[in-house]
Amino acid sequence: MKRRTFFKVTGATGGGLILGIGLAQCAEPEVRRKVLEMPETWHEINTYLKIGNNGVVTIYSPNPEIGQNVKTSMPMIVAEELDVDWENVIVEQAGLNTEWFSRQVAGGSQSIRKEWFSLREGGAKARQMLINAAALQWQVGAANCTTENGYVIGPDKQKLSYGELADEASKLEIPEKVELKSNSAFTKIGKNHKNVDGLKIATGQPLFGIDTHREGMVYVSVMRPPAFGQKLESFDDKEAREVNGVVDIIQFGDKIAVLATSNWQAMKAKKLLKPKWSGNGLENTADHDQILMGLLDARENEPFRKDGDVDQAFAEAEEVLTRVYESPFLPHNCLEPMNFFADATGDKVELHGPIQTPAWCRSRVAKILDRPEEDIEVSMTRMGGGFGRRLYGDFSDEAAEISSIAKRPVQLLFTREDDMTAGTYRPAIKYKIEASLKDGAITAYRLSEASINSNMYGLIPNFFPAGAIPNLEVRGHKYDSNITTGAWRAPYTNFLAYAEQSFFDELADRLQKDPIDLRIELLEQAKPAAEADEKIEYSPERMQGVLKLVAEKSEYGTKASDVYQGVSAYYSHNTHVAEIADVVVENGTPRVVKVTCAVDCGILVNPIAAKNQVEGGIIDGIGHAMYGELNFDNGKPSADNFNRYRLIRNMEAPEIDVHFVDSKLDPTGLGEPSLPPAGGAVANALYRATGKRIYKQPFVKELEVLG
Amino acid sequence: MASYTLSINNQKKTVEADPDTPLLWVLRDELNLKGTKYGCGIGQCGACTVLADGNASRSCSIQMKDAEDLKITTIEGLSDNGTHPLQNAWIKHDVPQCGYCQAGQIMSAAALLKRNASPSDEEIQEAMHGNICRCGTYLRIRAAIKTAAKNA
Numbered sequence: 001m002k003r004r005t006f007f008k009v010t011g012a013t014g015g016g017l018i019l020g021i022g023l024a025q026c027a028e029p030e031v032r033r034k035v036l037e038m039p040e041t042w043h044e045i046n047t048y049l050k051i052g053n054n055g056v057v058t059i060y061s062p063n064p065e066i067g068q069n070v071k072t073s074m075p076m077i078v079a080e081e082l083d084v085d086w087e088n089v090i091v092e093q094a095g096l097n098t099e100w101f102s103r104q105v106a107g108g109s110q111s112i113r114k115e116w117f118s119l120r121e122g123g124a125k126a127r128q129m130l131i132n133a134a135a136l137q138w139q140v141g142a143a144n145c146t147t148e149n150g151y152v153i154g155p156d157k158q159k160l161s162y163g164e165l166a167d168e169a170s171k172l173e174i175p176e177k178v179e180l181k182s183n184s185a186f187t188k189i190g191k192n193h194k195n196v197d198g199l200k201i202a203t204g205q206p207l208f209g210i211d212t213h214r215e216g217m218v219y220v221s222v223m224r225p226p227a228f229g230q231k232l233e234s235f236d237d238k239e240a241r242e243v244n245g246v247v248d249i250i251q252f253g254d255k256i257a258v259l260a261t262s263n264w265q266a267m268k269a270k271k272l273l274k275p276k277w278s279g280n281g282l283e284n285t286a287d288h289d290q291i292l293m294g295l296l297d298a299r300e301n302e303p304f305r306k307d308g309d310v311d312q313a314f315a316e317a318e319e320v321l322t323r324v325y326e327s328p329f330l331p332h333n334c335l336e337p338m339n340f341f342a343d344a345t346g347d348k349v350e351l352h353g354p355i356q357t358p359a360w361c362r363s364r365v366a367k368i369l370d371r372p373e374e375d376i377e378v379s380m381t382r383m384g385g386g387f388g389r390r391l392y393g394d395f396s397d398e399a400a401e402i403s404s405i406a407k408r409p410v411q412l413l414f415t416r417e418d419d420m421t422a423g424t425y426r427p428a429i430k431y432k433i434e435a436s437l438k439d440g441a442i443t444a445y446r447l448s449e450a451s452i453n454s455n456m457y458g459l460i461p462n463f464f465p466a467g468a469i470p471n472l473e474v475r476g477h478k479y480d481s482n483i484t485t486g487a488w489r490a491p492y493t494n495f496l497a498y499a500e501q502s503f504f505d506e507l508a509d510r511l512q513k514d515p516i517d518l519r520i521e522l523l524e525q526a527k528p529a530a531e532a533d534e535k536i537e538y539s540p541e542r543m544q545g546v547l548k549l550v551a552e553k554s555e556y557g558t559k560a561s562d563v564y565q566g567v568s569a570y571y572s573h574n575t576h577v578a579e580i581a582d583v584v585v586e587n588g589t590p591r592v593v594k595v596t597c598a599v600d601c602g603i604l605v606n607p608i609a610a611k612n613q614v615e616g617g618i619i620d621g622i623g624h625a626m627y628g629e630l631n632f633d634n635g636k637p638s639a640d641n642f643n644r645y646r647l648i649r650n651m652e653a654p655e656i657d658v659h660f661v662d663s664k665l666d667p668t669g670l671g672e673p674s675l676p677p678a679g680g681a682v683a684n685a686l687y688r689a690t691g692k693r694i695y696k697q698p699f700v701k702e703l704e705v706l707g
Numbered sequence: 708m709a710s711y712t713l714s715i716n717n718q719k720k721t722v723e724a725d726p727d728t729p730l731l732w733v734l735r736d737e738l739n740l741k742g743t744k745y746g747c748g749i750g751q752c753g754a755c756t757v758l759a760d761g762n763a764s765r766s767c768s769i770q771m772k773d774a775e776d777l778k779i780t781t782i783e784g785l786s787d788n789g790t791h792p793l794q795n796a797w798i799k800h801d802v803p804q805c806g807y808c809q810a811g812q813i814m815s816a817a818a819l820l821k822r823n824a825s826p827s828d829e830e831i832q833e834a835m836h837g838n839i840c841r842c843g844t845y846l847r848i849r850a851a852i853k854t855a856a857k858n859a
């Protein structure tokens with residue numbers, strides 16, 4: 001079927017043609033990074049970089065690397081302003097240094113957005129110091145000098161390399177103020193730069209926390225209560241102690257740590273421990289479901305946002321559409337299980353490993369060990385995934401405590417079973433969304449959130465559709481559980497976006513409008529409110545922009561009649577994203593074959609990395625919407641390893657086509673924003689293909705879908 | 708504990724270990740070959756994949772008592788200087804995200820190309836089914852295998 005017509009790209013809905021960046025234009029030559037000669041001397045210029053006497057530059061990447069590729073993108077921004085050949089740059093992960101850096105966190109897709117100016121200033125100030133050093137040497141005005149790819153050029157075309165100037169420059173004052181490049185002068189930003197650790201990864205170099213090896217350290221495996229709510233009564237470790245390589249077994253709190261000379265010996269001995277657990281208040285998913293359903297109608301809490309009068313609009317409506325969307329707990333399942341190295345035996349406490357929040361880790365460990373923060377050094381390894389799990393340093397705290405009690409340097413490793421069952425899960429959540437329709441318009445909207453442990457909606461009440469619908473109310477209630485929960489990639493919106501975007505798809509059907517038309521119209525209506533109300537976070541224009549771009553690139557509405565397309569658009573973490581999923585039906589069963597995606601993240605810093613990140617977010621979003629599920633029975637998680645927990649695999653990943661809006665605005669982040677819209681796009685496409693709406697994750701339990 | 712002589716990356720290595728010790732932990736903790744990764748320990752994720760007599764094998768599921776007769780290749784022994792066509796292709800396509808699964812992915816792909824020099828899309832997806840990438844780099848893994856097959 002050909003679809004009825006919808007919006008015009010340059011029609012009454014305003015906004016001109018949206019240009020996408022051609023990713024092929026961003027290419028760099030296909031060379032392997034050359035192996036650099038090390039200099040005889042290094043000269044620290046400022047907190048972001050040092051320069052060797054041979055001109056090689058080391059740039060420190062301040063933020064933790066969890067696969068979002070900041071270890072390449074952040075130093076690139078420094079190198080841009082420094083004006084140095086990228087081939088001459090070595091990147092080093094900086095350790096925790098709160099005097100040098102303001103925000104060493106991997107979280108909220110904020111690294112590039114928050115550090116955009118400080119990284120550029122770091123590079124520009126160093127460049128100015130090199131210019132000043134050359135000007136002094138030549139006895140000319142600094143203003144008459146410029147730079148070119150690692151050289152300072154004087155007024156008479158005289159030249160000195162950064163390497164020759166580094167020593168002098170390092171002794172000069174760091175300038176207070178420097179001018180930054182204009183965007184049009186960028187030579188690196190906007191060009192593809194491959195992962196600086198690419199070769200090391202492809203050759204299996206030890207980059208990760210789990211690879212840490214120090215003289216004299218022992219490996220630790222910890223037994224924790226198998227069910228949330230349980231306590232350790234007593235344990236018998238006689239058999240465990242007989243395992244070869246076991247050096248110590250200690251209790252700390254409700255946990256037992258087995259220390260051994262290899263990981264395997266520690267794990268094996270742990271299995272032989274005979275603990276006695278006690279506990280009450282053990283929780284079940286069935287009970288949670290009932291409790292959360294009840295909370296959807298609770299009215300105790302003040303609304304997070306309230307516009308107009310929803311009740312009155314509902315009373316006057318022709319129809320009120322009410323839908324409930326449900327999602328389970330999710331473990332993070334970083335492929336590298338939680339682990340950490342700690343040595344609390346000396347004057348300084350050394351902590352080393354994969355952590356998204358090193359500063360928080362330091363302050364907690366200081367309290368646990370009752371030592372001043374100055375005594376505690378934290379350094380970060382590359383991480384085998386984060387997804388929010390490594391925001392919480394329960395594992396670094398455990399390692400520090402064990403090291404302190406056992407008086408040994410230790411490397412703690414969670415088994416996969418430990419990792420999945422001692423999680424900080426994405427909480428189970430339900431949403432009830434209601435909307436009233438009258439005279440072909442949406443007159444009111446009410447959303448109620450019921451969640452385990454915390455209400456995220458408090459942070460995002462000013463997202464779409466705030467401002468787009470005159471009467472609007474959003475509220476949330478929570479149930480306090482003893483199951484530990486926390487941020488999971490794109491907290492809450494990872495599920496909320498699916499619920500909301502499915503709901504709007506259904507509203508479009510009710511109003512007999514094309515789903516993109518309806519969204520564009522609502523965004524048009526939101527423009528005056530977005531102007532007037534500072535609290536409204538998203539930009540209606542930018543959201544319209546990505547919708548138009550994705551429609552064009554996905555050949556929306558003009559595809560063959562056996563391709564069913566589902567639309568979803570979502571703003572989160574400061575970035576606007578629209579996605580269209582294509583579903584075909586094979587022998588009666590639907591399959592997602594393609595996702596087209598349009599992103600507005602402002603200036604594109606590193607196009608290839610951006611595309612990679614967006615692809616990964618979409619696959620993650622589809623995978624968890626389709627398959628992700630963790631339940632609890634008497635406080636015990638329903639799965640503890642990948643034989644009972646399904647993650648998306650190679651053949652289940654659809655083709656993905658990513659486009660970016662050509663923008664001159666400051667960059668935002670990409671770690672999370674492509675994930676939230678994915679579930680909605682897929683659900684809406686599955687509906688077009690099968691006529692069945694899905695109200696619950698994981699989708700595969702609701703509908704037979706081909707992977 | 709018993710003594711085992713293994714063939715790892717064309718070298719003989721003798722280690723002391725309990726017979727039930729998985730090859731994975733001997734590689735990592737005894738031989739300091741950290742490229743082979745632990746992800747699940749039960750043969751489900753592929754992070755620990757090595758070549759055993761040329762076949763992609765999960766080293767978490769090979770016990771020491773069964774390892775002596777096998778010719779083992781780990782990621783560290785796949786090539787000199789990381790120049791195997793797959794490693795080149797991995798860099799060309801900028802495959803890794805976090806990177807943790809990638810050694811296992813490359814070893815599975817190496818076994819595939821050994822037995823099938825120009826695999827179809829379906830054959831690639833089939834062969835790579837046992838390797839989870841939590842970061843979702845699957846599309847680039849497929850593309851890199853295609854490139855490597857062409858350049859091998």
Ligand code: FES
Pocket residue numbers: 744745746747748749750751752753754755756765766767768
């Ligand atoms: S660790 Fe061997 S397959 Fe997962």
Ligand code: FES
Pocket residue numbers: 067335384385803804805806807808809839840841842843844
């Ligand atoms: S790149 Fe992170 S698990 Fe594959």
